[in-house]
Amino acid sequence: MTPVDLHPDELLERARSESLTQGEAARLRAHVRQCSACAMEMAWSSDGLDDRAPSEEDALCAQRVIEQVWGSAVSPLEHAPRVPAPRRVAIGGAPVVVIGVLLSASVAAAAIGDSGRRWVREQLAPLIGAPAAPRERPRDEAKGVKRAAKRVPAAPPIVEPQPLAASRVEPVAIVPAPPAAATLRADRVAAVARTDRTSASRDAVASSSALLETARSARRAGDVRAALDAYDALERVHPDSRATRSSRIAHAQLLLDARGDATSALALYERYLRVSAAGPLAEEARLGRARSLERLGDHTRALAAWRELLAHHPQSIHATLARAQIAELSP
Amino acid sequence: MFFRRTYTSSIVDSSPVPAADALAVDVARAQQGDRAALRRVLDAVGPDVVRVVRAVLGRDAAELDDAVQESLVSFVKALAVFRGECSARRFARRIATRTAIAHGRRVRSRAEGRERLDESVRAPQLMVADPESQSLASRRQQLLRELLHALPLAQAETLALRVVLGLSLAEVAAETNVPENTVRSRLRLAREALRERIEADPELRELLGGER
Numbered sequence: 130m131t132p133v134d135l136h137p138d139e140l141l142e143r144a145r146s147e148s149l150t151q152g153e154a155a156r157l158r159a160h161v162r163q164c165s166a167c168a169m170e171m172a173w174s175s176d177g178l179d180d181r182a183p184s185e186e187d188a189l190c191a192q193r194v195i196e197q198v199w200g201s202a203v204s205p206l207e208h209a210p211r212v213p214a215p216r217r218v219a220i221g222g223a224p225v226v227v228i229g230v231l232l233s234a235s236v237a238a239a240a241i242g243d244s245g246r247r248w249v250r251e252q253l254a255p256l257i258g259a260p261a262a263p264r265e266r267p268r269d270e271a272k273g274v275k276r277a278a279k280r281v282p283a284a285p286p287i288v289e290p291q292p293l294a295a296s297r298v299e300p301v302a303i304v305p306a307p308p309a310a311a312t313l314r315a316d317r318v319a320a321v322a323r324t325d326r327t328s329a330s331r332d333a334v335a336s337s338s339a340l341l342e343t344a345r346s347a348r349r350a351g352d353v354r355a356a357l358d359a360y361d362a363l364e365r366v367h368p369d370s371r372a373t374r375s376s377r378i379a380h381a382q383l384l385l386d387a388r389g390d391a392t393s394a395l396a397l398y399e400r401y402l403r404v405s406a407a408g409p410l411a412e413e414a415r416l417g418r419a420r421s422l423e424r425l426g427d428h429t430r431a432l433a434a435w436r437e438l439l440a441h442h443p444q445s446i447h448a449t450l451a452r453a454q455i456a457e458l459s460p
Numbered sequence: 461m462f463f464r465r466t467y468t469s470s471i472v473d474s475s476p477v478p479a480a481d482a483l484a485v486d487v488a489r490a491q492q493g494d495r496a497a498l499r500r501v502l503d504a505v506g507p508d509v510v511r512v513v514r515a516v517l518g519r520d521a522a523e524l525d526d527a528v529q530e531s532l533v534s535f536v537k538a539l540a541v542f543r544g545e546c547s548a549r550r551f552a553r554r555i556a557t558r559t560a561i562a563h564g565r566r567v568r569s570r571a572e573g574r575e576r577l578d579e580s581v582r583a584p585q586l587m588v589a590d591p592e593s594q595s596l597a598s599r600r601q602q603l604l605r606e607l608l609h610a611l612p613l614a615q616a617e618t619l620a621l622r623v624v625l626g627l628s629l630a631e632v633a634a635e636t637n638v639p640e641n642t643v644r645s646r647l648r649l650a651r652e653a654l655r656e657r658i659e660a661d662p663e664l665r666e667l668l669g670g671e672r
Contacts, residue, residue, distance in 0.1 A: 165654075
């Protein structure tokens with residue numbers, strides 16, 4: 130180790146607060162003349178890299194991102210996890226679970242690449258978009274569905290995933306005026322939908338991103354029809370894109386919760402699981418699959434779906450619900 | 461003078477005293493499931509998160525929003541176990557630093573993977589193709605980002621906490637839960653790597669401008 134390697138950390142710290150004496154400043158200068166690393170560190174500091182005060186631009190960016198993730202919580206996710214109280218965390222040993230969630234978040238984001246943004250948005254949405262009393266609703270709803278299913282002996286058939294019909298894209302003329310937040314709507318969706326995959330190949334990524342943004346804008350604005358139009362167009366025009374794969378669960382949730390279309394929702398959940406059985410949203414997909422099957426009155430498959438959720442995700446936030454549903458549906 | 465800026469203590473939020481945290485009440489309410497309080501906390505820490513992510517990834521990084529969102533998600537999830545050992549803003553900045561470093565590495569790794577597929581694309585250069593188009597400051601920041609991506613994670617995190625968050629050795633030791641001497645060691649190794657790069661490249665030496 131040479132004298133150059135003896136970096137004067139304390140002097141560097143005091144230089145930041147401009148509290149160096151003349152002698153100390155001279156010593157620091159002498160070291161910096163020989164040590165390019167410390168010189169660079171000081172240059173970074175002079176550039177304002179460690180200035181802790183965010184700029185107005187930072188504030189605006191933060192506001193935009195927070196609005197995006199906050200506004201994406203339109204879908205009523207009854208099983209949304211809550212941030213637990215510290216006392217309960219200590220008793221329940223939840224820190225281990227949270228660490229696991231954080232690790233899985235990193236792994237998942239890495240796994241899904243450019244769709245990480247979509248994924249984190251969908252991850253945050255349940256956290257911030259939970260209804261006031263989220264836990265009891267699914268069971269009540271499930272009981273209602275079960276009772277309804279008993280009244281209707283013939284349960285609707287379970288369909289295999291099919292490309293969603295183009296008929297959902299409405300003509301521009303009959304689409305109501307867009308809310309301010311929805312910058313792109315059915316007219317753009319329809320235009321994109323008319324473009325075949327060959328001609329769209331050059332701009333495929335941009336187009337799928339635009340469609341996804343359209344869907345999200347519409348969801349945030351509460352325009353379910355426009356959102357579904359955009360999601361449908363994504364499925365049709367870019368069925369294999371990352372944007373489509375990552376938005377499939379949000380699409381299915383919208384169909385199930387806002388439209389009550391359990392058949393189409395089930396098809397999307399199953400399509401997601403077929404392509405990404407170990408994907409970052411597999412847990413939500415399995416949950417949605419079980420809920421859809423219950424909604425359809427297919428209790429046998431619903432029971433199997435709840436068991437599958439528990440088997441694949443024993444630490445899931447939905448585990449309690451799954452156990453309750455298994456107990457209720459078990460013969 | 462080495463440092464052109466004066467550090468104003470009023471803007472520094474490094475107090476380890478939990479009681480001084482203006483967000484403590486909202487954090488506690490958010491931990492109990494109060495959505496409005498959680499929103500207030502996010503609004504308060506959001507700009508800090510963006511600033512840190514910008515510093516680590518670059519001002520115009522295409523993946524900035526992704527990394528900010530990822531950081532906010534991690535922050536919300538980690539809030540459950542937050543005990544108030546430091547201020548919520550500092551907690552958020554620390555999470556953002558780690559998240560941004562990890563995010564940058566993933567993006568870089570994917571980009572390198574794509575480039576390997578295309579043999580016509582040259583290996584990534586340390587500096588951008590047209591250094592003349594960048595100011596010295598932005599080129600220096602680019603160098604830092606390259607370094608954060610290339611260093612072992614522990615060294616990268618230590619360097620980022622030191623350089624980006626401006627933490628003291630003691631603060632970095634507390635943040636990373638290692639002895640202060642370990643922090644010194646990691647910083648020394650990071651500086652060695654940095655110095656090797658600078659000494660090997662006249663263009664990088666140029667970035668030091670009048671600092672040397």
